[in-house]
Amino acid sequence: MRNWLIGLSILMLLVIWQTGHLIYSVLDDKASWEKEGIMLALEFTAIEQVEKVSLYHGKDRYTVVRGKNASDIPMIAWFKDGSFEGFEYEKDVVPQERIEEQVRAQVKIKEWVRLQPGMEDRRPVWEALLIDEEDKFNYYYYDMLSGQFIRSYRLQKENS
Structure with missing residues (x-):
């Protein structure tokens, strides 16, 4: 009986550890692509103030960055596989x-x-x-x- 309880306890600890690892991995991945989006926008566009970074999963995956330039004009920029794909001013x-x-x-x-x-x-x-x-x-x-x-x-x- 005691061995059974020890085995069950070890199994529960493994399940909790794996769940925590999975949650951490997902959150870390989100932080990673958000950080990459911010860096790409600041490097390849006139965006100076990033407001939102999102992922678009269509035919291809895009990192979409919304922000403002130095003149406070809202912009949207697209990046695919780390490369700049284009931008639009929100007014357009x-x-x-x-x-x-x-x-x-x-x-x-x-x-x-x-x-x-x-x-x-x-x-x-x-x-x-x-x-x-x-x-x-x-x-x-x-x-x-x-x-x-x-x-x-x-x-x-x-x-x-």
């Missing part, structure tokens, strides 16, 4: 609010997840992610410069 893109209005006009939303900049085929896009009333994930893509609808798709939400 369709505002997020307008894209959100367009999405809300197309679908009944149960939960709004996010609206973020992305890049598809070297074309800046807005990616809207939401959950509809049928509990399906909906992705909507809009051209960032014109606001024109590009495409959408739905995925079944996994039951937990």
